[in-house]
Amino acid sequence: MTTTSGEFVLADAAAYAQAVTDASLAAGAYYTGGTSALDDDAYDRLVRAVAAYEADHPDEVLPHSPTGKVGGGAVEGDVPHTVPMLSLDNVFDGEQFTTWTASVARRIGHEVTRWNVQPKLDGLAIAARYHEGRLTQLITRGDGTAGEDVSHAIGTIEGLPDRLTEPHTVEVRGEVLMTIGQFEHANEVRTEHGGAPFANPRNAAAGTLRAKERAYTVPMTFFAYGLLPLPGTSAEHAEALRSLAHGELMDRAATLGVNTPATTDVSGLTVDTVEEVLARVEHIAGLRAELPFGIDGIVVKADLAADQEAAGSGTRAPRWAIAFKLPAVEKITRLLDVEWNVGRTGIIAPRAVLEPVDIDGSTVTYATLHNPADITRRDLRLGDHVMVYKAGDIIPRIEAPVAHLRTGDEQPIAFPDMCPQCGSGIDTSEQRWRCERGRNCHLVASLSYAAGRDQLDIEGLGATRVVQLVEAGLVADLADLFALTRDGLLALDRMGETSTDNLLAAIEAAKAQPLSRVLCALGVRGTGRSMSRRIARHFATMDHIRAADAEAMQRVEGIGAEKAPVIVSELAELAPLIDRLAAAGVNMTEPGATPPAPEAETDGAGEPAAAAGPLDGMTVVVTGAMTGPLEKLSRNQMNELIERAGGKSSSSVSKRTSLVVAGEGAGSKRAKAEDLGIRLATPDEFAELVADLLE
Ligand SMILES: NC(=O)c1ccc[n+]([C@@H]2O[C@H](COP(=O)([O-])OP(=O)(O)OC[C@H]3O[C@@H](n4cnc5c(N)ncnc54)[C@H](O)[C@@H]3O)[C@@H](O)[C@H]2O)c1
Numbered sequence: 226m227t228t229t230s231g232e233f234v235l236a237d238a239a240a241y242a243q244a245v246t247d248a249s250l251a252a253g254a255y256y257t258g259g260t261s262a263l264d265d266d267a268y269d270r271l272v273r274a275v276a277a278y279e280a281d282h283p284d285e286v287l288p289h290s291p292t293g294k295v296g297g298g299a300v301e302g303d304v305p306h307t308v309p310m311l312s313l314d315n316v317f318d319g320e321q322f323t324t325w326t327a328s329v330a331r332r333i334g335h336e337v338t339r340w341n342v343q344p345k346l347d348g349l350a351i352a353a354r355y356h357e358g359r360l361t362q363l364i365t366r367g368d369g370t371a372g373e374d375v376s377h378a379i380g381t382i383e384g385l386p387d388r389l390t391e392p393h394t395v396e397v398r399g400e401v402l403m404t405i406g407q408f409e410h411a412n413e414v415r416t417e418h419g420g421a422p423f424a425n426p427r428n429a430a431a432g433t434l435r436a437k438e439r440a441y442t443v444p445m446t447f448f449a450y451g452l453l454p455l456p457g458t459s460a461e462h463a464e465a466l467r468s469l470a471h472g473e474l475m476d477r478a479a480t481l482g483v484n485t486p487a488t489t490d491v492s493g494l495t496v497d498t499v500e501e502v503l504a505r506v507e508h509i510a511g512l513r514a515e516l517p518f519g520i521d522g523i524v525v526k527a528d529l530a531a532d533q534e535a536a537g538s539g540t541r542a543p544r545w546a547i548a549f550k551l552p553a554v555e556k557i558t559r560l561l562d563v564e565w566n567v568g569r570t571g572i573i574a575p576r577a578v579l580e581p582v583d584i585d586g587s588t589v590t591y592a593t594l595h596n597p598a599d600i601t602r603r604d605l606r607l608g609d610h611v612m613v614y615k616a617g618d619i620i621p622r623i624e625a626p627v628a629h630l631r632t633g634d635e636q637p638i639a640f641p642d643m644c645p646q647c648g649s650g651i652d653t654s655e656q657r658w659r660c661e662r663g664r665n666c667h668l669v670a671s672l673s674y675a676a677g678r679d680q681l682d683i684e685g686l687g688a689t690r691v692v693q694l695v696e697a698g699l700v701a702d703l704a705d706l707f708a709l710t711r712d713g714l715l716a717l718d719r720m721g722e723t724s725t726d727n728l729l730a731a732i733e734a735a736k737a738q739p740l741s742r743v744l745c746a747l748g749v750r751g752t753g754r755s756m757s758r759r760i761a762r763h764f765a766t767m768d769h770i771r772a773a774d775a776e777a778m779q780r781v782e783g784i785g786a787e788k789a790p791v792i793v794s795e796l797a798e799l800a801p802l803i804d805r806l807a808a809a810g811v812n813m814t815e816p817g818a819t820p821p822a823p824e825a826e827t828d829g830a831g832e833p834a835a836a837a838g839p840l841d842g843m844t845v846v847v848t849g850a851m852t853g854p855l856e857k858l859s860r861n862q863m864n865e866l867i868e869r870a871g872g873k874s875s876s877s878v879s880k881r882t883s884l885v886v887a888g889e890g891a892g893s894k895r896a897k898a899e900d901l902g903i904r905l906a907t908p909d910e911f912a913e914l915v916a917d918l919l920e
């Protein structure tokens with residue numbers, strides 16, 4: 226039963242027993258990479274109901290009740306922890322936080338005057354034991370007193386080196402998670418191996434960490450938030466570790482070569498007052514959507530070891546730390562419909578239409594469904610309650626159906642038997658279905674894309690005109706555009722002399738576009754604008770690109786072992802088209818780039834020395850409106866300019882940013898650059914810097 230406030234009330238002992246079982250099952254799945262039947266809000270409500278019932282019936286408390294236990298009592302282990310690994314208590318606003326600080330002050334006999342504020346990373350806790358500087362054992366949190374040995378994962382976790390910079394014996398504690406990038410990669414690899422995609426990064430990290438034997442490894446990332454002595458630690462060193470403030474411990478961890486939040490935009494910060502704590506909490510919460518990894522809150526800790534010791538710990542959580550919870554990024558809603566969309570390359574992708582649900586401030590109505598096999602594997606049906614995950618810029622995705630909420634009225638999802646775009650047959654030989662006409666299915670879409678502003682930039686060739694050309698049979702692929710004749714065009718409806726001549730001139734001008742744009746216009750699978758630029762700059766000519774095998778392709782930044790062969794085979798497939806484009810006079814070189822030296826592969830250093838440019842080695846972010854000599858440049862053109870000048874373009878400001886070009890109306894990125902003390906330039910100053918490259 227639920228009350229108006231959405232809280233459960235457990236009516237009797239049977240309802241209580243059922244709730245305890247449901248919570249244990251959910252927690253078991255949640256911590257081991259399985260699928261929980263509850264979202265976090267529902268789980269927390271259930272546990273609150275269990276706690277309320279127990280308060281009224283103290284003699285009926287079941288031994289496996291989740292209340293007051295680390296991990297809800299649903300996980301255990303056989304490797305004892307030296308010091309318990311606990312959970313955290315929560316607050317939800319500044320008022321609750323202030324109340325909590327007062328209770329800490331009462332307990333320790335004075336106000337806390339030094340706090341450490343840090344992100345609450347959304348992964349799972351792990352203890353990494355180093356003996357004489359070597360990583361020897363990884364242990365999960367388990368029930369808090371003992372965890373599971375997951376040492377098989379050593380070597381797959383970035384930020385957790387095999388060797389420390391000093392031969393110390395210490396235990397590093399922290400969170401293992403997947404960044405958004407690692408998560409996308411893990412799902413790509415997993416589905417290629419016929420597995421079901423993970424629902425969210427935390428689930429992916431939990432499942433991956435525990436998987437002992439798998440045909441592939443996928444990387445994860447570690448962030449430290451604790452450092453403590455082990456039995457083998459020298460007495461002197463152990464004493465030092467026990468007396469250091471939390472902030473100092475984190476600096477030690479970083480010096481030892483372990484990753485900490487200091488490498489991110491939300492590094493731990495030591496402050497003196499509650500006001501400063503709350504300001505930092507706001508700041509971190511405001512950055513949540515932009516972070517490359519998930520956080521589910523902000524942790525505030527009493528910084529000084531003496532305060533921590535005086536406050537002590539309960540059975541479930543320490544009394545000197547608290548978590549500010551942020552809104553959940555997973556919610557349960559209903560699957561109303563499935564749409565089938567044909568992508569640029571002919572891939573027919575299912576998309577879920579959802580009953581709109583508010584997740585962390587945005588309304589989610591659609592979610593990705595990967596492929597038909599995945600729908601079958603997860604036995605999704607229309608009308609099902611489904612768990613939806615959405616964080617930051619990530620495309621919302623569906624986890625498994627919540628089977629216990631089924632009513633029996635759910636309907637099977639119908640798969641298309643012909644291409645919904647052009648009516649041709651469907652190639653179902655791979656997991657991802659594809660229209661038999663491949664990229665031609667989307668001839669109109671792909672030609673419009675190729676003619677677009679950031680590709681060949683052919684003015685006057687919008688979708689309507691493309692449809693006209695295709696329907697008249699004048700154009701069947703990209704190369705045909707360059708064979709259009711004046712007479713042919715004049716014979717079309719609504720094509721006068723002027724528009725014909727303008728269009729032909731625009732097509733002629735497009736032949737001089739840099740290779741990066743030509744490559745992008747080809748719509749090679751797995752390469753968008755910035756990837757096309759990187760490939761073009763790396764290889765300098767189309768001939769070099771086409772000569773590259775998968776190994777050579779992997780030397781381009783951002784192309785991994787999975788993507789490289791796809792690009793190589795796509796290019797081979799496109800060879801006849803590329804030949805015809807070249808024959809038509811389309812430029813196939815990248816201005817300012819030099820081809821990789823053939824011996825580059827022997828020294829393993831990879832990247833050949835590029836000609837020095839004014840932005841060599843710099844990472845540049847552009848924000849706001851460009852003015853002066855840069856006024857006409859689109860964001861894409863600005864990025865091209867930066868890369869031609871030897872720099873790297875990026876869309877988000879971080880510590881690694883070297884320069885922010887801030888034009889009129891620049892907002893949060895400029896503010897962040899100022900915060901981080903990053904060099905700022907006006908559009909005019911920047912234009913001067915790269916004057917040689919502006920024609
Ligand atoms: N959906 C479900 O079925 C289900 C089941 C069980 C638990 N849960 C959810 O999990 C939460 C409880 O999980 P929990 O007990 O792991 O507690 P928690 O995740 O709320 O907090 C404790 C954990 O935070 C992590 N952490 C991240 N950054 C940290 C930092 N900087 N310093 C210290 N610790 C940091 C550590 O792993 C630590 O163990 C609840 O919100 C609950 O909703 C959900």
Ligand SMILES: [Zn+2]
Nearest residue numbers: 644647660666
């Ligand atoms: Zn089709």
